[in-house]
Each structure stands twice: as C-alpha cells, then as structure tokens.
Amino acid sequence: xxxxxxxxxxxxxxxxxxIGPKSAQRxxxxxxxxxxxxxKRLSAALTRVxxxxxxxxxxxxxxxEEKCRIxxxxxxRDDALCVVEEPKDVVAIERTGEFRGRYHVLGGAxxxxxxxxxxxxxxxxxMSRLSSGETSELILATDPNTEGEATAxxxxxxxxxxxxxxxxxxSGLPVGGDLEYADEITLxxxxxxxxxx
Amino acid sequence: xxxxxxxxxxxxxxxxxxxxxDRIISxxxxxxxxxxxxxxxxxxxxxRFGARLEPFGHIDVQCSEGSSLDxxxxxxxxxxxxxxxxxxxxxxxxxxxxxxxxxRLTPIEKEPTLRLYxxxxxxxxxxxxxxxxxxxILDAYLLRAMSYAGWAPSLRACAVCAEAGPHRAFSVxxxxxxxxxCRPPGAAHPxxxxxxxxxxxxxxxxxxxxxTDVKIRGESSGLVAAHLxxxxxxxxxxxxxxxxxxxxx
Ligand SMILES: [Zn+2]
Ligand SMILES: [Zn+2]
Numbered sequence: 001x002x003x004x005x006x007x008x009x010x011x012x013x014x015x016x017x018x019i020g021p022k023s024a025q026r027x028x029x030x031x032x033x034x035x036x037x038x039x040k041r042l043s044a045a046l047t048r049v050x051x052x053x054x055x056x057x058x059x060x061x062x063x064x065e066e067k068c069r070i071x072x073x074x075x076x077r078d079d080a081l082c083v084v085e086e087p088k089d090v091v092a093i094e095r096t097g098e099f100r101g102r103y104h105v106l107g108g109a110x111x112x113x114x115x116x117x118x119x120x121x122x123x124x125x126x127m128s129r130l131s132s133g134e135t136s137e138l139i140l141a142t143d144p145n146t147e148g149e150a151t152a153x154x155x156x157x158x159x160x161x162x163x164x165x166x167x168x169x170x171s172g173l174p175v176g177g178d179l180e181y182a183d184e185i186t187l188x189x190x191x192x193x194x195x196x197x
Numbered sequence: 198x199x200x201x202x203x204x205x206x207x208x209x210x211x212x213x214x215x216x217x218x219d220r221i222i223s224x225x226x227x228x229x230x231x232x233x234x235x236x237x238x239x240x241x242x243x244x245r246f247g248a249r250l251e252p253f254g255h256i257d258v259q260c261s262e263g264s265s266l267d268x269x270x271x272x273x274x275x276x277x278x279x280x281x282x283x284x285x286x287x288x289x290x291x292x293x294x295x296x297x298x299x300x301r302l303t304p305i306e307k308e309p310t311l312r313l314y315x316x317x318x319x320x321x322x323x324x325x326x327x328x329x330x331x332x333x334i335l336d337a338y339l340l341r342a343m344s345y346a347g348w349a350p351s352l353r354a355c356a357v358c359a360e361a362g363p364h365r366a367f368s369v370x371x372x373x374x375x376x377x378x379c380r381p382p383g384a385a386h387p388x389x390x391x392x393x394x395x396x397x398x399x400x401x402x403x404x405x406x407x408x409t410d411v412k413i414r415g416e417s418s419g420l421v422a423a424h425l426x427x428x429x430x431x432x433x434x435x436x437x438x439x440x441x442x443x444x445x446x
Contacts, residue, residue, distance in 0.1 A: 117438040145251065146253075
C-alpha cells in the first residue's frame with residue numbers, strides 16, 4: 001500500500017477491465033514519472049470522452065452528435081444492416097473496407113449465466129429498425145464464440161420470419177475468438193464468404 | 198518447483214473473460230469436483246485451444262495446480278455439445294440453466310461429485326441429441342440434482358407429517374405436497390397430472406413424462422423452478438432466461 005494520491009490512482013486503474021494490481025501499479029508510476037503536458041492531455045481526453053461522446057440514437061455506435069458518422073453518411077447503403085456486439089467491432093469491420101451498409105450495435109451478447117438475455121441488449125431497437133422494411137440483408141457479425149453464436153441464433157430465429165435474408169460471417173474465423181483479434185484479411189474474407197442462415 | 202499436473206474428464210460449465218486474452222474456465226470434472234482453471238491466450242485467433250473450451254463441451258483436460266486458480270495445459274474434445282446446442286436457441290438457454298445449477302450445487306471447489314457429474318453429462322448429451330423435449334430434460338435434471346442435494350420435493354407423502362398421499366396441496370416452503378391438516382396458508386393446488394409428471398421425471402419414467410401436454414409441463418416447470426429458487430440463496434440468473442419454445446430446428 002502506498003499513501004494518498006498514488007494509491008488512489010492505483011485503486012482506480014485496477015478497476016479497469018484487464019488491469020490487475022501489478023499493471024495498475026506500473027501504470028500509476030508511469031504517470032508519476034511522465035511529462036506533465038502528456039498527462040494533462042490524457043486527463044483531458046478522459047474527461048472529454050464522458051462529456052462529449054454519446055451513443056448514436058439509431059445504431060448505438062459511439063457518436064459525437066445525435067447520429068454517428070456512419071448513419072449520417074448519405075453514400076452508405078440502407079438495404080444492408082450489420083449487427084455487431086460493441087463499437088470496437090464497427091471499427092474492425094470498417095478497416096476491412098468490405099462493407100458499405102449500416103450497423104447496429106447490440107451492446108454485448110446473450111449470456112444467460114451472466115443474466116444477459118435479449119431484453120438486456122438493443123434487440124427491441126433492432127426489430128423496430130427492421131420493421132421499416134428498408135433492410136433486405138441482415139449480417140450477423142457477432143463474435144465467433146459461444147455468446148456471439150447464441151446471439152446470432154436468437155436473431156435469426158426472430159428475423160427470418162420477417163422475410164429478411166439473414167447471413168452470418170464465414171466460419172473461417174477461428175471459433176472461440178473475439179472479432180477484434182481477427183486481422184483485416186481474415187475478417188474481410190469472412191465477410192465476403194458470409195453464408196445464408 | 199514443478200507444479201503438480203492432473204488429468205481428468207470434464208464438462209465446461211462457464212467461461213469468463215480474464216485480462217486481455219485469457220479466460221477462466223469453470224469445469225465440472227469426473228473425479229476432482231468443480232475446478233476453476235485459467236486458459237491463457239484462448240481469445241486470440243491463434244489459440245491452440247480453439248473451440249474446445251467453449252461452454253457445455255465434454256473434454257479430456259490436463260491442468261496444472263496453482264495456489265488460487267489452476268491452469269489448463271492441454272485439452273481434447275470428447276463431445277463438443279456446445280456446437281449442436283448453439284443451433285437451437287431454446288436448447289442453448291436450457292443448457293445454460295443446467296450448467297448454472299451444477300455450479301451452484303457445488304459451492305466447494307475440488308470436492309468430488311461423481312453422481313452430479315454423470316447426471317449433468319447425461320442431461321447435456323440428451324439436449325444435444327434432441328432425444329426429448331428440452332423442458333422435460335431440464336426439469337428432470339433439476340429434480341434429480343435437488344434430490345442429490347437432499348432437497349427433492351415430496352410428491353406422494355405429506356412433506357410435514359409424512360401421511361401417505363396422494364395429496365393435492367403443494368407448498369414450496371413446506372417441501373412438497375401437504376395433507377389437509379398440515380397445509381400452510383398460501384399453498385398451491387397444482388393438477389394431479391402436474392404432480393404425476395414431476396414424479397415421473399424424478400423416477401425417470403419417460404413414457405409417462407412424454408405423454409403430457411404443454412400446459413401440464415408448464416405447470417410442473419413452475420413448481421420445480423419455485424422449489425429450486427427457494428433452496429438456493431440467490432436465484433439462478435439463467436433460469437428466467439430459458440426460452441420455453443419447443444425446439445426450433
Ligand atoms: Zn449510427
Ligand atoms: Zn401432513
């Protein structure tokens with residue numbers, strides 16, 4: 001245990017996902033040793049992200065205005081909608097350059113053991129977007145692991161009766177992984193080779 | 198010093214994210230009871246474990262013992278039930294409730310529970326094989342798992358005074374059916390068919406169980422769930438999320 005401010009910082013950092021007590025200590029001492037201007041910039045970025053970034057009212061991607069950059073872009077196709085778990089997955093798919101439609105960010109994946117069912121995700125909002133009739137293909141790009149597959153199965157079950165083509169990324173993605181760990185080429189191929197459910 | 202290794206057959210009950218790319222795997226093993234082990238790098242696309250550590254798999258696993266958590270060293274898939282269950286959402290949610298029950302009924306790690314292991318393996322296998330309706334598999338599992346824990350509901354004799362039945366009133370706090378003298382206020386009055394179904398599930402009489410209709414099954418599921426939730430300190434998270442639609446494939 002350290003005293004005062006440094007221990008407070010270690011405590012706060014260790015509450016972040018993926019940061020254990022040792023990493024928190026290393027980061028805290030890095031902050032202490034770093035240049036004051038660098039740390040002011042980091043601190044300002046942290047404040048700004050909570051003050052300025054919100055979720056797009058349409059797709060729930062991160063946005064700085066009411067709608068995100070992708071939903072505002074008139075050059076994107078309205079007939080294809082790609083469902084992902086998190087905003088970071090939008091970034092991963094955008095990097096492949098394979099997709100020119102719109103997105104819908106669920107905010108997670110179905111995980112009954114953690115108490116996450118369809119009602120805890122943005123599925124009702126997705127259904128209401130689909131009921132407008134503009135979408136002809138729904139691409140399920142949830143993670144290739146159990147929670148992602150369960151979510152895809154549930155969505156296919158709900159959406160197929162609406163007469164919309166439902167596709168899933170090709171199984172070239174290694175099972176058990178997170179979408180964000182797939183490289184651009186693999187993810188691009190998975191997108192190209194998506195199969196109909 | 199080299200850490201001791203052990204090898205066992207196991208069912209994957211739950212996986213949780215740990216750090217950047219690892220997972221904590223909760224396993225119900227054949228001879229070592231419930232074990233929690235870290236699988237390093239399993240979320241990276243290059244992981245050598247691949248899909249073998251996904252939930253509900255029946256695996257052959259080698260672990261090294263650690264002070265708080267063990268570490269998964271090698272895995273071979275025996276039957277990766279998860280793959281089949283994921284094609285059918287109602288069966289997947291049913292498997293989740295089975296896995297959570299197994300975890301909650303083994304509060305102490307590394308305490309051998311061969312009977313519960315075999316029961317859980319049988320239930321997951323039956324679900325994946327689609328031999329029987331998912332609701333019946335779940336309720337049979339819950340009733341038998343509760344009976345191993347010593348909380349099976351009394352379905353024939355009065356739960357309070359043991360007077361021979363049949364009795365019509367059912368009280369969850371009293372522990373099952375109750376005679377007119379022992380009946381506490383607020384006792385339910387399920388149908389005879391629902392009580393018979395529960396009895397058939399507990400005894401493994403699938404002929405009787407499968408001859409019931411959806412309404413009777415729903416009634417019996419409600420009683421089984423209420424009985425289970427009463428005995429567990431916290432309710433199961435997955436049980437209310439079980440999709441009771443019959444198989445979709
Ligand atoms: Zn948007
Ligand atoms: Zn009595």
